[in-house]
Amino acid sequence: MDPDRLRIAPPAEVSLVAGRAVGAKPLHRRLWLADGTVLTYDVLSMNTGSRRLPTFAARPASDQPRVWSGHSTTDLIGLARVLGHEPTATVVVVGGTQRAHEIAGGLSARPNAPHITLLCPEEHNRRRDRAAYRRLAWRGVDIVTRVSVDALAAGAVHTRDGRRFAADHMVWAAPAVASPLAQALGLPATHQGLRVDRRLQSLRSPWVFGTGEIASLDGRRLLPGWDAERQVDVMLANLHGLYDRRSLRSYRVPERALPLDLGQGELVAGPLTRRLAARRLRVERSRWLGLWE
Incomplete structure (x- = not known):
């Protein structure tokens, strides 16, 4: 630290x-x-988070696109502020995740929206994804599927098939990857993080806890970093419970995660219900874009 x-x-x-x-x-x-x-x-708490950017994008050169992490609230707020002074900027959003769709939609809802290109590594056929693509295309977002970004170039991003897409800014919103430390603990872990149970304890060692985007309940998805406050509450209660011999609490992953509203509050997809909006506002103290159908 x-x-x-x-x-x-x-x-x-x-x-x-x-x-x-x-x-x-x-x-x-x-x-x-x-x-x-x-x-x-006596007790180890793992809270190192995930790798928010690939290695090739960690330190871009001055003539290369400025890189922002779609997994960082701070980065998204910073991007929104910068775009306020760059009305003609070109933004490339990388990732086929729901977060990538929401970010592209939020940016397209801005006044004097920049030119936005969404690069997805594969072509999704789920109903939700098809609906998202239709709405994004209607908003003027260029969508390119089956493409993988592997390098940055001067004023552009480079893909594995040799194509180049002009960009002033690149938002990396591909699935989060857990810190390599999760694999170095000698405890049950997958490429998606340290395996923990609903008490946020390691499956093998009750004295090791994991919260945030280094831990995984099912071995397929990382715990949402934006919900870390609730996870820490559960972890602290269970830490005291180990010594006080009290019953331990369980953590339940929220069904939906919504990114920041980068536009004017317009919805990309689905109705924004008052009940869920109020609950999300209590968690993040910020405005949100919308819910997916």
Whole structure:
């Protein structure tokens, strides 16, 4: 952890260690850092999140498109602000996920909307995806399927089949990938994160907890990072329960996750019901785009 990145001062009894965790031995309750330091623990909480950007997009050159993560609320707010000063910008949204669809729709709802291209790695045939494509196309979004972005070029993104798409900004909204640390713990894990149960405990070690986009309940999807506040509440209650011998709480993944409203509140798909909107506002304290049918 880098102490300079903290937004608030931690309590006096909390010790900050600047370092990068690279592995752990849950049997002996030890955690290794990149500089060789070994930390011992009673309870380990994994909250490192996911890799929000691919390696080739982590540090773009000055003449390459500016890269934003579709998994970061901070990035999306920053993109919306920048586009307010660049009315003629070209934006490429990468990903075939619901998040990518919502981001493209939100950007297209902006006044003086930029030119938007949605690049999807595969052609989806689900009813929800087809409806999303129709609405996005009606809003003027160019949709290209069966294409995979693998590099950045000067003023463009490059795909594996050799095509180039002009871009001033690229929003990476492909499925999140868990931190490599999840595979280095020696605990049950898949490419989609550390396996945890509904108590957010590791399937093999009850003294290891996982929250956010490093953990997975079913081995196929990461826990939603935007719902981390509820996950932390469950984790803290269960941590106290381990010592107080109280019953442990369970976490239930919300059925729908909605990204920030990047436009004027117009819906891309489906009705925005008051009940679900109010619940989502309580979770994120922000405005949302809409619900999918």
